[in-house]
Amino acid sequence: MHDNREHIEARINRFLRERLGGNLWKDRRAALIEVWEAPGEPVPFVQARAQEYRTFDTGQPWGAPWGTTWFRISGTVPGEWPGPESGPGQGDRPELLLDLGFSGDGPGFEAEALVYTPAGDIVKAVEPRNLHVPLGQGPGETFEFYVETASNPNLITGFTYAPTPMGDPATAGRAPLYVFRTADLALLDTTAWNLAQDFWTLNGLMHELPMDQPRRYEILRAMERAVTAVDPADVSGTAAAGREQLAGVLAQPAAASAHRIHAVGHAHIDSAWLWPVRETVRKVARTFANVLELMEQDPDFIFTASSAQQYAWLKQYYPELFARVVQRVREGRFVPTGGMWVEADTNMPGGEAMARQFVAGQRFFAENFGVEPEVVWLPDSFGYSAALPQIARAAGCRWFLTQKISWNDTNAMPHSTFSWEGIDGSRLFTHFPPVATYNAELSGQELARAQRQYAEKGFGNTSLVPFGWGDGGGGPTREMLAAAHRTASLEGSPKVKLSTPEQFFAAAQEELADPQVWSGELYLEFHRGTYTSQANTKQGNRRSEHLLREAELWAAAAALAGGTEYPYDALEQAWSTVLLQQFHDILPGTSIAWVHQEAERRYAEVAAGLQMLIENSARALLGPGGQVAALNAGPYPVAGIAAAGAGPVPAPTPWLWEREGGGWRITSGELSLRVDDAGLFRSLTEVPGGREVFLPDRPGNLFQLFRDTPNQWDAWDLDAHYRYSSKDLMQPDAMDLEPGSAGRVLRITRSFGNSSLLQRISLSPDGGAVEIEVDVDWHEQQKLLKLAFPLAVHADRAASEIQFGHIFRPTHANTSWDAARFETVAHRWIHVGEPGYGVAIANNSTYGHDTFREAVDGRICTTVRLSLLRGPLFPDPETDQGTHRFRFSLRPGAGIAEAVREGYRLNLPLRQVSGVSSTAVEPVLHVDNPAVVVEAVKLAEDRSGDVIVRLYEAHGGRARAVLRPAFGHDGVSATDLLERPVASDAVADGTGEPAGGVSLELRPFEILTLRFRRRPR
Structure with missing residues (x-):
């Protein structure tokens, strides 16, 4: 009765570390391992399966930097083992355990693997802290798996950020990085496993409770009794007795006033960072495979993922996995979010590029899943432009989430949930998760921090916790879900509900009907060097954005004149490349050398393709001949204010030094x-x-x-x-x-x-x-x-x-x-x-x-x-x-x-184009007010041939203007960014204007998208 508290805690900690943790699996038996090493870049499963494999043993080194090694692992399920229908809490469960030589850190920063059946079906991934593969075979049956392993270097071991040659394949070397430790059949002792989850939740909660709280000591004594009840020599046989000692403190419900947490399962997968883009493709497959397998085990689990680009990769390279995702989306358990092509940087992409992030993202989600996300999901970008609220609202989004502002090095943001106002007055209901991480495990420390740091106390009481291994992917684990279930209503802890971003925002907005307003940019007081690092990548982005403007404008002009077909596919591919490379670790210049070398190569390809497209469009528009034309694709051409024009080559400047x-x-x-x-x-x-x-x-x-x-x-x-x-x-x-x-x-x-x-x-x-x-x-x-x-x-x-x-x-x-x-x-x-x-x-x-x-x-x-x-x-x-x-x-x-x-x-x-018969062309559009700037002229995304014009008020004041197209049309309407009609006060009555003119009245910084319906030829 008089034991010292520190002594009891030391006893509990040693029990968890040395007695319980090593007894979660029993009856381990070695499997047969064979190996084939891919000679270069990754190969498809069908090609890997057809290779000749050689015998391989645990304890052997494997895996050159950035290499791919395939292991074939086989064996027979012991006849006395239970069948595969068991799961956590349902008796012992047969599993294959694979340890590729992991350091013990979280997934995504070292070796990873994807497991296939011989038929090519994907089972799940294997990563640090996620070593198991379920065995679908019954007692006495044989099994065989093909395991595609990636020997990615760990570039931040121990969180040391030292210069390393490993980020460039040319300097990374060929010496093996890993030693294969384990390939064992084993029985998961689900009672012992659940006991470990009980302890993890209660121990974490206890250490967050105040020292004078009786609840803290109730938990301490219950854990002490549980340790006594479990015999270290027979953990499997006595684990149930340990759980009985903890059942009472786990059954105590949370207080009615407890903070309410919406736990949203996700995996932040950087589209490139300490790995190349091609590795991200595989990370997406591994993570989504883990998620789908977890959904089979836990019917309450819901997962959300952003970035249309990542779904597009899955569709292209892993169609069977993509089909499974589609089915789960239909069920509401796999939730696309974000509405953007990638989780982009928002500081440096140009206006039209930011708009296209949403156009491309929302279009992909709508076409492939029948959904349009309403949440802008950017947990890790490095500050947020004050133009984003208007752009997001124009794309159909209502809500915004980021965690990154918690990294501020000087000032703490005064709100967790608020209304964010952009430069034009548009507002987004916004949430900064007070848990201050986007890679939560749902630990007691994290849940207590979310409750403690929630800034709207007294006005609201709900926050979101994004949980799941991230940055390099991995996603939620069964241990995290066990924590969520145990903290659904647990005295001393916030209430935890497995949820989706939309469910959270609807609840938060209902309870916080009149939120405080933050006006202007969300400046990150950190990572300020990202505006400058990797100058070539930034220059490639800027040049690509303007080349795309020119290419779309001249292609539209040529198509309107009947000179050529509009190059939809080429432009869409160019935009996809540019949008991908605006990801928040590529454009900011914070990735390994391989990523930026590839980015520069892709920018060069985009530039070459767009240059050719521009010249071909101009020649189709101006006709073949022997003259040289100077084309102006800016909003202020040489001859008057218009969106496009051409004229003679200017004479040399006469001023001399x-x-x-x-x-x-x-x-x-x-x-x-x-x-x-x-x-x-x-x-x-x-x-x-x-x-x-x-x-x-x-x-x-x-x-x-x-x-x-x-x-x-x-x-x-x-x-x-x-x-x-x-x-x-x-x-x-x-x-x-x-x-x-x-x-x-x-x-x-x-x-x-x-x-x-x-x-x-x-x-x-x-x-x-x-x-x-x-x-x-x-x-x-x-x-x-x-x-x-x-x-x-x-x-x-x-x-x-x-x-x-x-x-x-x-x-x-x-x-x-x-x-x-x-x-x-x-x-x-x-x-x-x-x-x-x-x-x-x-x-x-x-x-x-x-x-x-x-x-x-x-x-x-x-x-x-x-x-x-x-x-x-x-x-x-x-x-x-x-x-x-x-x-x-x-x-x-x-x-x-x-x-x-x-x-x-x-x-x-001015752009000079040779080999044309005419040196002048009528501008596609005329605008009579320089405050109204035309940002884009293109044909509609639906390939109807309608003309899309995007313009904005650029001077910061109210502006009236008349827009006169030089092409025939059957009417004009304002649209959202997705080119669907919307009501707009900006398009005024055209009475009194010359035929074809559109009278406009724009608010300060207002963006307006117009759709001109084309007359059939």
Whole structure:
């Protein structure tokens, strides 16, 4: 009666560790193992089955990095064993146990396997903490399995993120990584197994209860009695007695006021990360196979999964498994969610690309499952654009979930459940699971944390816990389901209900009818380096997005003119590639070398295919001949405001550089720029007017090199302390006119460390902007290269382009929230201004920026710095090494309207097409208000031939405009992103407009999709 509590807990812990855990299976018997090693990339089952297998024994090494090894495992079920109909709680169950040499960590980061029958049917996967394969054979019957094993390297062993050559097949080597430990037939002792689950749940709950709670000691004493009741020499025979001692404390119901948890089974499967895309295809099959097998065992189990791309892979490569998923979807037990093609990054994809994530995702779910998810499911992306609420609502989504904001390094978000308002005023009912993980096991610690951290106490009492092994897949296990059943109503614990995302959100919205509102972006105070890492991947994305715009526009124009058929399949394939590579570990630059090498290769293929498509469409539209046409696919063509146009090739810019003192000067009718002997911009003034852009002691065009040694995640993080170690690159190697430029381009070269850069400076064709091209040969590691423009502008905020609009962020650090936002994302432009004057800086592939104010001799200077390159060591130690090209423009005297125009101009330059008979074509569309920007012109997804036009208000104010198509049509309607008619106040009455004109009235940043019904030919 007077035993010390610590002594009792020590006794319980040793019992669980040494007595019970090793006695869950009994009567182990070795199976026969044979092996065949695939010589290269993975092969289909049929090919693997046809190979010659050799004898293999446990204890032998196997598996070169990224290799595939097939094992054939066979044996005979002992005649005295029970049949296969048994399950947990139903008597002993025969199973095959496979240990491929696992480290004991969670699934997804080392060796994995998929088990087939000889007929090619998939049984389930084998992974760490999920070693068993059910035996369907009866006593005395033989069995045989083919086991496809992947020897994927464990790149974060012990959570150490060290540089490794394993992320690149060229440097990974061929030495075996694993030693095969076990292939045993065994009987699962279901009574002992259930006793272990009882202990796991109660022990976890006990340690979360306050020390003065009687319930804590009731559980402690019950577990003590259970340990006494179980004989270590006969665990199987006495496990039932142990369960009897725990039955009473397990039967005590939860309090009526207990926190309510919707436990949603899922598996976060990164579409690429520390493994290539091809391995993700197999991870999806393994995880979904585990889920389907678990559904056979537990009729209450429901599973949800996002990412249409992953279902599409399953359909393509594992059709039998996909058919089983379809059936479970019909039953409501396998629940597609998310509505997107992949769980994308939302900071860097362009507006139309974000829209297409939903168009492609929702279309796949509707066509294959007859469902349209209403939940945006992004647990692990690195911050969330303020444009997302409107885009999601336009795709039919009502709810949003993420867990990642719990990773903030400075400020805790004040809400668990709230209404998230985007830049246009659209709102999404949003939930941040207070459990603060998307890989929960439903442990006592996790459940208590969810209850403790739930922020809406007193207003609501419901949260969601996503459970299941994730990142590398794996999904829920039978142990997790056992925990869910035991905590359905358990005194001291939140109430746990197996559920779906939709069921949770419906319940949460009902109890929290008037949620608090969070307006603007959901900025992640962490992973700020993701705006810059892997510059080639980011450049490939930006270029692909604009090539797709051009390709769709010119293909639509050619089809409308009857010149050619619209290339639906080619465009759909290009979009699929680009959307996949916007996954939140590819586009952010946080994957292994193999992933980014493959991404760059695929971007090159997309570019080549789209370039050919554009030129073919243009020639079909303009006719064959010997002339050269300059095509403009931007919203502001040469001849008036329209969505497409063509014209003669422009004449060379007439403005020339002249020497001035030790530097150079160039002057147009709009600007005068002086560059000093260090290659810095000493003066930039408008002509006439004379407003100076730079202060005397703060010249522009300053390259700065910083030490970049994050505290944790190399490729992900840019920590604030980088600013304390910097070097200004002041002395150029040479500065002279670019050969062949006829005096129009100034060339500056610099060298630093092991790297060098070449800069070309000129003026834009209209003479109103400075154009800067930078070639960098980069060989630095753990360094950050930025380009700074300190501007003589007193700006308390900066405008940054995001999808379908822009967002304002403070340039000061008044609050901890402002200070934490020291690196931000912008798309094609960033603008700083004071009343009456502003400056726009545009780019063609840069996303990371920082903007801040400083006082210089009593005058305020607002500095804009663009982040060009980094050199992180993990997960790719060769990140960004090599050559890169960037383009920027600096336009003084600019407002938001000019910034928008500059961003499109730099990213959609005139395109010259030779071999045409005409050099002019009527634009497909005319818009009479530059605030209304046409983002996409294409033919409808349903292949009806209808024309889809997507446009938005870009300046942040209300806008009226008239849209005039240059093609015949039988009417126009507003649609959602899925191109279905919707009511819209934006399409005003067209009375009084010329025939064919559409009168529009748009709210600030409103997105409008129009469908023009085509007249039959």
